[in-house]
Amino acid sequence: MAELNFIHIIDYLGTFAFAISGIRLASAKQFDWFGAYVVGLVTAIGGGTIRDLLLSVTPFWMLQPSYLIVTGIALLSVILFGKYLIRLKNTFFIFDAIGLGLFVVVGIEKSLAAGFPFWVAILMGMITGSAGGVIRDILINEVPLIFRKDIYALACVIGGLVYLGCYKLSFRAEITQLLAAISIIVTRILAVRYHISIPVLKGNDDENPSKIL
Amino acid sequence: MAELNFIHIIDYLGTFAFAISGIRLASAKQFDWFGAYVVGLVTAIGGGTIRDLLLSVTPFWMLQPSYLIVTGIALLSVILFGKYLIRLKNTFFIFDAIGLGLFVVVGIEKSLAAGFPFWVAILMGMITGSAGGVIRDILINEVPLIFRKDIYALACVIGGLVYLGCYKLSFRAEITQLLAAISIIVTRILAVRYHISIPVLKGNDDENPSKIL
Amino acid sequence: MAELNFIHIIDYLGTFAFAISGIRLASAKQFDWFGAYVVGLVTAIGGGTIRDLLLSVTPFWMLQPSYLIVTGIALLSVILFGKYLIRLKNTFFIFDAIGLGLFVVVGIEKSLAAGFPFWVAILMGMITGSAGGVIRDILINEVPLIFRKDIYALACVIGGLVYLGCYKLSFRAEITQLLAAISIIVTRILAVRYHISIPVLKGNDDENPSKIL
Numbered sequence: 241m242a243e244l245n246f247i248h249i250i251d252y253l254g255t256f257a258f259a260i261s262g263i264r265l266a267s268a269k270q271f272d273w274f275g276a277y278v279v280g281l282v283t284a285i286g287g288g289t290i291r292d293l294l295l296s297v298t299p300f301w302m303l304q305p306s307y308l309i310v311t312g313i314a315l316l317s318v319i320l321f322g323k324y325l326i327r328l329k330n331t332f333f334i335f336d337a338i339g340l341g342l343f344v345v346v347g348i349e350k351s352l353a354a355g356f357p358f359w360v361a362i363l364m365g366m367i368t369g370s371a372g373g374v375i376r377d378i379l380i381n382e383v384p385l386i387f388r389k390d391i392y393a394l395a396c397v398i399g400g401l402v403y404l405g406c407y408k409l410s411f412r413a414e415i416t417q418l419l420a421a422i423s424i425i426v427t428r429i430l431a432v433r434y435h436i437s438i439p440v441l442k443g444n445d446d447e448n449p450s451k452i453l
Numbered sequence: 454m455a456e457l458n459f460i461h462i463i464d465y466l467g468t469f470a471f472a473i474s475g476i477r478l479a480s481a482k483q484f485d486w487f488g489a490y491v492v493g494l495v496t497a498i499g500g501g502t503i504r505d506l507l508l509s510v511t512p513f514w515m516l517q518p519s520y521l522i523v524t525g526i527a528l529l530s531v532i533l534f535g536k537y538l539i540r541l542k543n544t545f546f547i548f549d550a551i552g553l554g555l556f557v558v559v560g561i562e563k564s565l566a567a568g569f570p571f572w573v574a575i576l577m578g579m580i581t582g583s584a585g586g587v588i589r590d591i592l593i594n595e596v597p598l599i600f601r602k603d604i605y606a607l608a609c610v611i612g613g614l615v616y617l618g619c620y621k622l623s624f625r626a627e628i629t630q631l632l633a634a635i636s637i638i639v640t641r642i643l644a645v646r647y648h649i650s651i652p653v654l655k656g657n658d659d660e661n662p663s664k665i666l
Numbered sequence: 667m668a669e670l671n672f673i674h675i676i677d678y679l680g681t682f683a684f685a686i687s688g689i690r691l692a693s694a695k696q697f698d699w700f701g702a703y704v705v706g707l708v709t710a711i712g713g714g715t716i717r718d719l720l721l722s723v724t725p726f727w728m729l730q731p732s733y734l735i736v737t738g739i740a741l742l743s744v745i746l747f748g749k750y751l752i753r754l755k756n757t758f759f760i761f762d763a764i765g766l767g768l769f770v771v772v773g774i775e776k777s778l779a780a781g782f783p784f785w786v787a788i789l790m791g792m793i794t795g796s797a798g799g800v801i802r803d804i805l806i807n808e809v810p811l812i813f814r815k816d817i818y819a820l821a822c823v824i825g826g827l828v829y830l831g832c833y834k835l836s837f838r839a840e841i842t843q844l845l846a847a848i849s850i851i852v853t854r855i856l857a858v859r860y861h862i863s864i865p866v867l868k869g870n871d872d873e874n875p876s877k878i879l
Contacts, residue, residue, distance in 0.1 A: 275600025387701025488813025
């Protein structure tokens with residue numbers, strides 16, 4: 241029971257941090273409160289929704305209203321404490337990283353439970369953790385950040401590989417989950433702290449989208 | 454039978470109005486006829502498709518070709534009567550509002566029939582009514598209008614709450630449906646007539662998307 | 667067995683060509699390797715994924731890792747041979763057209779096998795062939811190319827109608843598949859070679875997206 245509560249708290253903190261990132265980007269684009277709420281919600285639940293549609297199970301947020309409520313609290317926080325929240329940037333980064341760790345582990349376990357092999361589960365972990373941010377960026381009409389900045393989706397893959405390694409070594413489930421989540425959190429912190437990026441694919445100067453295909 | 458026909462006529466009018474809105478926006482972006490047809494179709498059926506995927510039922514438009522046909526008639530109308538149609542702006546606004554009322558009620562009832570609680574049904578009603586317009590705006594590469602202008606998705610939620618109220622008061626199904634739809638139509642008319650908007654979430658000047666996680 | 671291998675080779679070549687188109691467009695937008703891989707993958711498997719979600723079957727690429735591997739090879743090719751690949755433009759165009767022919771036929775047959783009527787199957791063939799490119803263009807934040815240039819989605823519809831015609835004439839399955847695919851390939855070649863386009867829907871000068879509902 242204690243453990244259940246602990247995981248719930250992380251789940252809510254992660255949802256809150258994801259929703260805040262969506263709401264703040266929406267506010268920078270002059271969205272109204274309702275639009276900001278939708279963008280925040282989609283950021284928080286989008287990845288898990290795509291995962292659940294691909295796995296053909298009922299989307300997780302349709303089974304309990306807590307994700308809608310947490311997003312509402314996130315919106316209220318931005319409305320009331322907007323300027324103050326910005327100073328908490330580092331706190332949110334940590335919430336976001338911890339939430340990411342949890343979301344990826346949940347995504348992996350849900351996929352394995354549905355009978356899919358590990359390579360699908362690792363992909364689903366990545367989708368759970370990063371697709372919400374991609375949809376967020378599509379909604380605010382920007383090129384998705386994760387395709388160009390820091391290591392985000394790759395951190396999810398690393399966490400998936402750590403999970404696989406621990407699993408193959410027959411670690412206990414709790415240890416496996418913890419190590420996978422920690423590897424994601426540490427990767428995120430190192431990537432942002434030391435500006436570690438994936439190399440950019442060099443485009444040709446004479447190449448522009450309308451010329452191809 | 455008479456009632457069935459009446460609902461069908463509203464369904465077709467709403468589909469037509471939604472498709473016209475997509476086709477006209479596509480034409481402003483120099484889309485070809487085919488592209489305009491696709492945008493019109495997605496505007497008309499996109500919301501219900503997402504709803505059906507989330508509810509895990511076969512998308513409604515795959516069960517009868519009428520939505521494809523109505524969209525084809527909408528495209529033909531724009532090609533033939535483009536300039537004249539613009540003068541009918543108010544007529545289309547009314548079609549759109551009536552269609553919205555119907556779509557939301559259908560979305561709510563389909564979700565309840567699938568065994569989901571009311572809060573999911575209200576959300577599904579909103580998705581049914583407004584997600585098509587969001588996908589339309591993504592396809593034409595614009596920030597979704599409903600996040601910034603008038604009251605649109607919120608009208609769907611108001612209709613959902615009216616539906617819930619009537620249901621709890623044990624009103625007859627027809628009365629419940631009618632009152633919910635009317636509340637949506639009236640909200641839309643009042644919002645557009647008196648330029649009622651939801652407050653904009655103020656972004657900070659020093660905030661830009663690339664700075665936030 | 668020989669035939670199976672032949673179809674597999676076409677499937678891989680088509681996946682490779684689709685992935686290359688996504689990766690090259692991503693590189694023109696300064697995506698990192700990971701982002702380019704995701705865009706390439708989505709271009710290759712996006713259409714079939716939407717089809718499978720609509721048909722309510724497990725997305726095809728979750729059943730075998732070959733699509734992920736082929737996309738990885740495509741990324742590696744662009745990283746290693748970027749400049750040289752551009753000179754192979756015509757080769758890729760042919761791969762893309764052949765892949766398109768196969769993807770559409772697969773989409774049609776999967777839909778018929780799921781019990782849907784021909785008009786749904788033709789639509790699913792079109793979605794299989796062209797939705798991946800639409801998602802690709804959304805991810806790189808461009809207006810989808812296929813809505814404005816050449817004949818692409820329409821080639822899929824033509825292939826679908828040829829399939830239907832052959833089917834009604836009781837042709838053997840292999841002949842039906844081959845003629846449908848060839849009609850798509852020929853349509854694509856003619857459209858690009860002779861710059862055949864669908865008429866553009868004329869927008870009104872005084873019309874801009876924010877003015878329309």
